[in-house]
Amino acid sequence: MNLEATQGNDRNMDRSSTTQSSTTQSSTESTMDELIQDLQRRKAKAAQMGGDAKVAAQHALGRYTARERVDKLVDHGSFLELGILNHSDVPGAVEKSPADGLIAGIAKVDGRLVVVEASDKTVFAGTEGTVFMRKAEQVHNFAVKRGLPIFHLGEGGGLRIPDGMGADGISEKMMPMTLLRHNRAVPTMAAILGDSFGGPTWTAVTSDFAAQVKGTAMAVAGPRMLEIATGETVSDEELGGWKVHAEQTGQIDAFADDENACIALMKRFFSYMPSHAGEEPAVLSTADTGDSPDRRLDNVDALVPTRKTRAYDMRRLVRAVVDHDSFFELKPYFGAALITGLGRLNGRVVGVLANQPLVKAGAAGPDECDKATEFICLCDSYHIPLVFLHDIPGFRVGSAAEHRKIATKIMVWNQALAWSTVPKVSVVIRKSIGAAYGNMCGPGMGADFVVAWPTAEISFTGADVGVNVVYGRELANVADKAEAAAMRQQLVQQWEIDSSPYKAAAKHLLDDVIDPRDTRRFLCRVLEAACTQHGARSERRLANWPTGF
Known part of the structure; x- marks a missing residue:
């Protein structure tokens, strides 16, 4: 061959x-x-979400779709979607589950890179299936790993059936520990934009900031499930409407009349935050703030009356002290005897805790304690200095407070304060009485500076009560009532003299007694000094504390 x-x-x-x-x-x-x-074609079909009929039903409720919400939040053209080709892995559900009901991706908000997640109510009522949850976890982990803030736009009904059915289904759907142990590495912001049960609720109550649209509800389970499981009949509003969370639970930080305003609240909170825990919030220039650090409070006498029994609105003083239009209050209706919020002093972000004499004379109860602890943890985790403005007659005592563990709550507030390492400045405006003097960062509680106005009253109790406790029996033994009254008045006056700030200032237990008109100038100067070496950087000892109390 x-x-x-x-x-x-x-x-x-x-x-x-x-x-x-x-x-x-x-x-x-x-x-x-x-x-x-x-x-x-595939992506265009997914972009139609649950279909025209369900989109129309969402609009008929006066609500945006998930994709419209993302567009409202992010800078134009900046959204890079991840997982648009996802769908449910349940047989027969492929065509009904575009993106598996979660719109997620990377975008920019006010020029800053972020991660965005939005539950899609038009796909299985915004419930969470296997693919939905896998995507949410991976996007979250990426954000934490790369230092990108997270925005959640929430609405929906929790775990999806049948994905979570059976021992195997529920075993796979437990909340991953990575979502619970991110150590406040990045700021997280959540919005309740429609009725939300289960998943969106978990997200909101564990976020650094949560806002809710009035007319929506947020709860662990919806009224229908409650009626079936427990026999309780309750409306959405009674179960988890905005007033419930504003006044009773404190689980929501701010409220809005509509979705546009709610998204605006999220963006405003974000403006005070760093992008991640490795940096501080941006410091604005005087040109940006339009306010001089040397501005005097020339109308201070109109803001704070010298008569200690006369109430006034502490918010007016706070707004006068911080940079123009920079104060952003959190939880305004919860624990209302304590004001907490973010502002700026000479362009630097600060957290303000101030007693509110208009509510229970400024005396703190269990809700105020929880509110203070949560706020201190937030600020210390993101390198935000704390400013305390005292006008507090002490803690609210009595059986109602004791039954709500007021003693424990007072000490948890103290513990958070003791562990915090951001710069702190404390100003006694009118009174700071008893243990509350310490909780408001009085001497020995880690403040860089503690000062007082000349109007300050500092003591273990107020003059009237103190005289009755210490001298009550002696006064009762004076037969002549006029003589007893004169003697009591003299004792009250002496008590007030002893409670003035000058005795403490003389022993350098206070750093100074300042002219009230110089309060803003003083705060700006001492914060600049306190932040000279390491900025406002904290050791973040509170970053792994619970996000709610």
């Missing part, structure tokens, strides 16, 4: 086979244009 001829014939056969194969393949393969068109 001729070997060369045989090999030549084999080569000819190979070429012939290759030619035939190529001809067959070219007749069945799609072109690049066709492949791209198929991809575009």
Whole structure:
């Protein structure tokens, strides 16, 4: 046999086979244009969410769709979606579950990179399936790993059926520990934009900031499930409406009349935050704030009356002290005897805790304690200095407070304060009485500076009560009522003299007694000094404390 001829014939056969194969393949393969068109078709279909009818139903409720919410939040054209081709892995649900009900991706908000997640109510009522939860976890982990703030736009009904059914289903759907142990590495902001049960609720109550649209509800389980499981009949509003969370639970930080305003609240809170725990919040220039650090409070006498029994609105003083229009109050209706909020002093973000004499004379109860603890943890975790403005007659005592563990709550507030390491400045405006003097960062509680106005009253109890406790029996033994009254008045006056700030200032237990008109100037100067070496950087000892109390 001729070997060369045989090999030549084999080569000819190979070429012939290759030619035939190529001809067959070219007749069945799609072109690049066709492949791209198929991809575009798939993505366009997913972008329609649950379909025209369900989108129309969402609009009929006066609510935006998830994709519209993302567009309202992020900078135009900045959204890069992840997982648009996702769908449910449950047989028969593929065509009904575009993106598996979660719109997620990377975007910019006011020029800053963020991660965004929005539950899609038009897909299985915004419930959470297997793919939904996998995507949410991976996007969250990426944000924490790369230092990107997270925005959650919430609405929906919690764990999806049948994904969570059975021992295997529920075993796979437990909340991943990574979502609970991120150590406040990045700021997290959540909005309740429609009725939310289960998942959106967990997200909101564990976020650094949560806002809610009035007319919506947030709860662990919805009224229908409650009625079936427990027999309780309750409306959405009674169960978890905005007033419930504003006044009773404190689980929501701010409230809005509509979705646009709610998203605006999220963006405003974000403006005070760093992008991640490795940096401080941005410091604005005087040109940006439009306010001089040397501005005097020339109308201070109109803001704070010298008569200690006369109430006034502490918010007016707070707004006068911080940079123009910079005060952003958190939880305004919860624990209302204590004001907490973010502002700026000479462009630097600060957290303000101030007693409110208009509510229970400024005396703190259990809710105020919880509110203070949560706020201190927030500020210390994100390198935000704390400013305390005292006008507190002490803690609210009595059986109602004791039954709500007021003693424990007072000490947890103290513990948070003791562990915090951001710069702290304390100013006694009118009174700071008893243990509350310490909780408001009095001497020995880690403040860089503690000062007082000349109007300050500092003591273990107020003059009237103190005289009754210490001298009550002696006064009762004075037969002449006029003489007893004169003696009591003299004792009260002496008590007030002893409670003035000058005795403490003389022993350098206070750093100074300042002119009230110089309060803003003083705060700006001492904060600059306190932040000279390491900025406002804290050791973040409170970053792994619970996000609610």
